[in-house]
Amino acid sequence: MKDLTMANFLNSEKLDLSFDNLTLLSNERIEAYKNLKTIGIPSKRNERWKYTDLKNDIRNINFSLCETSIDIKNSSEKIEINEIDYFTNNKDNYLKPIKYLNDEGVIYLNLSYSNLFRVITIKETPKKPIFVTLETFGKGMTFPRFVFNILPNINVEIHFLIRGGDGFVNQLIEFNIDRNSTVNIFRVNESSSIHSETFMAYLKANSNLFLNNLSLPKNKSRFQAFNSFEEDFSSSSFKSVSIPFKGCKDDFLVYNNHLSSSCSSNVGMRSILNKGVECSFQALIDIENKIKNSKAEQDCKAILLDEKSSMNAKPEMKIFNNDVVCKHGTTIGSLNKDQIFYLNSRGLSKLKAEKILLQGIISEYISDTSPLFNFLPESYK
Amino acid sequence: MKEFLNINNLSVSVDEKNIINNLNLKINQGEIHAIMGPNGSGKSTLSNVLAGKDGYSITNGNISFCEENLLEFSPDERANKGIFLAFQYPVEIPGVTNINFIKTALESKREFNGLDPLKPGDFLKLIKEKAKVLGIPEDRLKRQLNVGFSGGEKKRNEALQLMMLNPSLAILDETDSGLDVDAFKIVADAVNSTRSKENSMLIITHYQRLLERICPDFVHVFVNGSIIESGGPSLADEIEKNGYERFNNG
Structure with missing residues (x-):
């Protein structure tokens, strides 16, 4: 069967305009593009999560770039913001995500078409939070990419707001969190575009990552996070509240890869589902045999307020040793009558x-x- | 004396099984009635029916409260009209702080009765006063409603709500169970302090010890969904001494 969505990408001269930004990275882009063609646009058939069909969802989106604005407010001189030059000066960084995940179509899609870059390097603890707003306009597509480099011994709060649009956003965010640093993120998604976001965190020793998420999608939204605990005693806690608008979808996936010992991860979701919305929660805890003293938790609670709404919960654990404390629980139902x-x-x-x-x-x-x-x-x- | 509650030939079934059979009971203003009975006799069903819980079929009879048909009212309307059920097993409500919940309940009742809400300072003073009587530490007021409370803490919290809402008719469903000796005395005395000529109580209990501290005007023996004998406080003494054998044997 002909892949119409892929054909649209391949034939879209308007989208190719985004490549103009990337002439200095043409080899990297071409590599990503080849992989995209091999893997294809994510669909129910080829994705690890099965609840939405991105290929089908974006088929009728305008295959051209839409206007996108990124606003970053910070009050510290010790925060450096770079754009594409960050990657042209160190080309290995461009394809870093696929060293961790090489089977994710949405990552290759972003690496093929990335049209906006913000690389934020935080060199000392800011006195105030950093505010980042991503806003899109119109029916086209956009492929923003963010990289946050958090140097050692930093404590930072980042507020991330995503809104607007009537098209397709494929966003890639990376967090390089160095030793003894703590990142506390408050994320709000109230986008009216189809929103696909891949969040990748690489955690060094004694680093902590907290994500507090409020998802209020006015369209279809998927948020997938991949946390790699690269050194001992690092931790992450992801807590998400999902309240999709009428008829909308919201997927939340977190993969905690315990690559080092004495790390802890915690993923939780609270969903309020009404007026025919659909939500999914997937959390995967991955702990290899040689990794010791791990702690991991997953917890999902969804309230269905009508018969048309649905919730899919898929807690998964791949644990290959006994030196682990692990908890998981899922509750889906209507409000408690008692x-x-x-x-x-x-x-x-x-x-x-x-x-x-x-x-x-x-x-x-x-x-x-x-x-x-x-x-x-x-x-x- | 004003008639508060009048249960007339009431029969109640759950899943087509009769639980309450032709029950008759009148409670006048200012009276305290106690119902004692063996497990499974239908005591808690009666308290739930009075409070308006779903899942019970009224197959016969009626209930009036202050000369109105109680069965026509929703549970919240019954509460705002002055009926209070102290639960045998109070439920936990995560994410809702105890103090905010009691404030909301009090405001709801006052609004229903055409009164302005208490000023925040007055409310705080009142709840701290009542909590002190019950030996409830102030930090427990800020905790989530009944979440992680022991059985005794939950019962004290029910008593606190009773004291704050000051209902016309308080139904105490085994409020004494789950309390240690000291807590029992505190809760019983606190409940007793709400007693007045204006208010009535229906106390459901297994034990005579509660009735020693809250002396009832009437004691009823409840077996198989009916009151089979009524009397004064001495009836509770007899049950404490001899159990329900005489009543079970008809």
């Missing part, structure tokens, strides 16, 4: 009781002091 009755019995209406219970579920991850709180829909505040 809890509703308890609140009713104290004078709260059914509607108010449901609202309080949903707020309670969200507040497990987003408290009223969190920077994400103001982005919550009014009914959940």
Whole structure:
């Protein structure tokens, strides 16, 4: 069968404009492009996650670049921001993600068409958070790439807001987190484009990565994270609240690869699903035989508020030794009737009781002091 | 004396099994009634039906509360009209702080009855006062509602809600179970302190020891979904001494 989506990419002269940026990296781009053609645009058939079909979803998107703006606000002189020159000066960095993952079509797609680059190097702990806003406009496509280089002994908070558009965003983000550094990310996705994001973190000794995510997609969204614990005593904690808009989809996948000993990972999701939305949670814990003293947790709770919405949860563990503390749990269902009755019995209406219970579920991850709180829909505040 | 609750020939079934059979019970304003009965006799079903829980079929009879048909009202309307159920097994509500929950419940009741919400300072003063009586530390007020509470802590928290909401009719469903000796005394005395000529209580218990501290006006023996004997506090003494054998044998 002819692959129409791939054919659209191959025949799109308008998208090829993005290559103009990359003449200095033509070999790297060509390598990625070859792999993209071999693997193909991700579909249900060839992806490790099975719940959305990107190939089908983007078939009718305008195969040209759309306007994209990246706004970065920071108040420190010790933060350096580079663009494509970062890669032209060190070409190995361009293909770094495929040294870790060589079977991900969305990565090759980004490496083939990357049209916007921001490389943010943080040399000392900033006094205030760094604010990054990615906004797209119109029906076309965009392939932004971010690299955050966090030098040793840094403690940084990064707020990431994604919004706008009516097309397709294929975003690649990398975090190189050096020793004894801590990164705390507050991410909000309220994009109205089809949004596909690959998040890759490489953690050195005693480094910590926290992702606090609020996903409010107004279209189809997939967020896939791959955390590589390259040295001992590193950790990650990913907590995501998902409240998709009517009829939208939201996929959340986190792969924690324990490549070193004494590392810990924690992934959790809270989903409120209503009006025919579809959500998925996939978390994979990968611990080889020689890796000792690991801790890993997965936890998913989804509330279905109508019969048309659905949740797919797929916790996975590949653990090949006994020196591991591991927990996982998934709960999918409607609101607990006993809890509703308890609140009713104290004078709260059914509607108010449901609202309080949903707020309670969200507040497990987003408290009223969190920077994400103001982005919550009014009914959940 | 004003009639509060009137249960008239009430029959209730669950999944087509009869749990309550032709029950009659009147509670007037200011009275305290105790229901004692063996396990599985339908005591908790009665408390749930009064509070309006789903899943019970009223196959016969009616219930009036302050001369209104109670069965027409939703659970929240019943609560706001003055019925309070202290749960045998209070549920845990993650993510909702105890103090915010009690504040919301109190505001809801006051709004229903046409009253303005308490000023934040007044509310805080009141809840701290009541918590102190019950030996509830202030930090527990900030914890998630019943989450990680021991059985005794949950029962104290039920008593705190009772004291804050000051209902017309309090239904205590085995409030004494799960309490150690000291906590039992504190909770029983706190509940007793809410007693007044305006309010009534329906106490469901297995043990006479609670009734020693909250002396009821009437004690009813509940077996197979019906009251088979009623009397004064001495009836509770007899049950404590001899058990339910006499009543089970008809």
